[in-house]
Amino acid sequence: MYSDKVMDHFQNPRNVGEIENASGVGTVGNAKCGDIMRIYLDVDDHQVIRDVKFKTFGCGAAVATSSMATELVKGKTIYEALQVTNKAVMDALDGLPPVKVHCSLLAEEAIHAALWDYAEKRGIQIEGLERPKSDIHEGEEEESEEY
Amino acid sequence: MEEAKRMIYLDNAATTRTAPEVVEAMLPYFTELYGNPSSVYRFSQKSKDAVVKGRESVAKALGADTSEIYFTAGGSEADNWALKATAEAYKTKGNHIITTKIEHHAILHAAEWLEKQGFEVTYLDVDENGTVKLEELKKAIRPTTILISVMFANNEIGTVQPIREIGQIAREHGILFHTDAVQAFGQIPIRVDDLNIDMLSASAHKLNGPKGIGCLYIRKGVKIRSFVHGGGQERKRRAGTENVPGIVGFGAAVERAMRTMEDRTAREKELRDYLIGRVLKEVPYTRLNGHYTNRLPNNANFSFQFVEGESLLIMLDMEGICGSSGSACTSGSLDPSHVLLAIGLPHEIAHGSLRLTLSEETTKEELDEVVEVIKRIVERLRNMSPLYEDFLRKQ
Numbered sequence: 060m061y062s063d064k065v066m067d068h069f070q071n072p073r074n075v076g077e078i079e080n081a082s083g084v085g086t087v088g089n090a091k092c093g094d095i096m097r098i099y100l101d102v103d104d105h106q107v108i109r110d111v112k113f114k115t116f117g118c119g120a121a122v123a124t125s126s127m128a129t130e131l132v133k134g135k136t137i138y139e140a141l142q143v144t145n146k147a148v149m150d151a152l153d154g155l156p157p158v159k160v161h162c163s164l165l166a167e168e169a170i171h172a173a174l175w176d177y178a179e180k181r182g183i184q185i186e187g188l189e190r191p192k193s194d195i196h197e198g199e200e201e202e203s204e205e206y
Numbered sequence: 207m208e209e210a211k212r213m214i215y216l217d218n219a220a221t222t223r224t225a226p227e228v229v230e231a232m233l234p235y236f237t238e239l240y241g242n243p244s245s246v247y248r249f250s251q252k253s254k255d256a257v258v259k260g261r262e263s264v265a266k267a268l269g270a271d272t273s274e275i276y277f278t279a280g281g282s283e284a285d286n287w288a289l290k291a292t293a294e295a296y297k298t299k300g301n302h303i304i305t306t307k308i309e310h311h312a313i314l315h316a317a318e319w320l321e322k323q324g325f326e327v328t329y330l331d332v333d334e335n336g337t338v339k340l341e342e343l344k345k346a347i348r349p350t351t352i353l354i355s356v357m358f359a360n361n362e363i364g365t366v367q368p369i370r371e372i373g374q375i376a377r378e379h380g381i382l383f384h385t386d387a388v389q390a391f392g393q394i395p396i397r398v399d400d401l402n403i404d405m406l407s408a409s410a411h412k413l414n415g416p417k418g419i420g421c422l423y424i425r426k427g428v429k430i431r432s433f434v435h436g437g438g439q440e441r442k443r444r445a446g447t448e449n450v451p452g453i454v455g456f457g458a459a460v461e462r463a464m465r466t467m468e469d470r471t472a473r474e475k476e477l478r479d480y481l482i483g484r485v486l487k488e489v490p491y492t493r494l495n496g497h498y499t500n501r502l503p504n505n506a507n508f509s510f511q512f513v514e515g516e517s518l519l520i521m522l523d524m525e526g527i528c529g530s531s532g533s534a535c536t537s538g539s540l541d542p543s544h545v546l547l548a549i550g551l552p553h554e555i556a557h558g559s560l561r562l563t564l565s566e567e568t569t570k571e572e573l574d575e576v577v578e579v580i581k582r583i584v585e586r587l588r589n590m591s592p593l594y595e596d597f598l599r600k601q
Contacts, residue, residue: 069517070524090557091554095593097595116591121514
C-alpha cells in the first residue's frame, strides 16, 4: 500500500519530539477524523528554521508526511518553508495512495500553522501566509456513490 | 518490505486457515469427480451425492432439515438475500424492517438500499457492551413490521446477542426473524428451533472451510423469492451450477467444527481471557470493547487511548503479527467503525482500536510475545502523539 520511502519515514520518523519555548507551534487536524499534527519551529534571528520537531496522532501516511515535511523545511528560511507544498511532500515520499493525499495537505497546513504562530508571536506579517484552517476536512464530503 | 521471520495470525474473524482435512476432502471434486450434479449420467451422481452430504452436514449442525439449507457464495450473499427477498415477498403485509446499528455492512447496506426502494428501517441502538436492548426492540415493532434481523455475534467486538429472546419476541408478534451467524457458527452451539430462528446466514471460511461458499437457512413455510434466476438448483431459489468442491469443503469444515467445538472454544476462552487480562493490566489507558463475558470465545477488542489504529497495525505487521482495527484509515472513510461508535466510544478512542481473534492454533507463548510487542509499540506511538502530550500536560 505504501512506498518504501513512506514506510521508512513511518518506521524511522525524523524530528519527532517537542521544542521548549518554540518560536512557533501549529496544531492541525482533529481527532474525529483520526489525524492530528503538531509542528514546533525554532527560528533564528535571520528567519532561518534552525530546528523543527513534530508530534502526530494518525495513520502511517500521517506520520510519514509529518516527518518528511519537517525534513523539507529544516534549515530553510521561513519564506522558503512557505513554498513547501503538499505536492512537494508527496513527491519526496514517492507518492501516497489516493485516500491518503489529505495527510500531505495536513502536513503543509501544520507548517503554515506553526509559521502563523511564529509571525503572531513576533508581531510580523509573512507575505503570502494565510490564517491556516484548523481542520483540513472542513467542507469535505465523503465520497458517495450510488450502488 | 522485509519479510517477517514468523507470523502470529490473530485475525481469525477476518478469515481462517482452511483445514488440511477439508482441502483433502475437496480435492477429488476438482480433477476427478468434476461432473455437474444436474446431469443424468452415473458419473455425475457422485457430485450430486457430495452436495447432498454437504447439505446434510450443515443441516445437522443447525438442527434444521436439509430442505431448509440453501447454498450461497458466502455470508454477504446470504444476508442480502434474506433482507431483499423477504422484503419483496412480504411487502403486501408491511414495509417495516428492524435491525441494529452494529450489523455487518452486508446487512446495513442492503437495508439502506431497501430504504431507497420505499421500505422503512429501524436501526436499534445497543448498550455500552454492544447488546441489543429487548425493550427497545419491543417498542420498535409496528403492525407493518415484516422482518427483524439481528446478528448472532458481532464481528468486531464479539458481543453475543440474546438471540433466543429476540426470536421469541419476533414469534409472538408474527414477525420473521433472521440472524447473521457468520461469526458465531462453529463457535457457539446453534439449534434454529430452540432459538426461534427463521433465517440464518453462515459462511464456510470463518470455520476453517473454503472461501466463496456459505448458506442461508430458511425455515420451511417462509416465503422467499428467488435471488438468482436460472436453473432449478437449490429448489429453484438460487440458480447456478453448485459449487461442488466448496459445498464438500463447507460440509467437512462444519463437521470438524462441531466435533472440536467444546474443547476448542474452552481453550480459546482461557487464552482470550489471559490476553485480555495481561493487556488491560500492563498497558495503561486501555479499555476492552464488547461484553466482558458474553462474547465470542476467540475475540478480544481493545482501545488504546492516544494512538491510531492503522499505525498500530502496520507496526504489528512489521513484527509479524496480523490483527485488525476499526480506525477510519482501515475502513476507507473518515469515520471509525460504526460498531465502536454505536457502543458510545468517542471518535479518537474508536480510532485507536485493535481486534485480535484467536484460533485453535494460537498458543500462550504467541500471546505473551504479542503483549510485549503491543506494550512497546503503544508506548512508541504515544510518545509521538500530540494527544498524549496534551494529556500529560493536564496531569
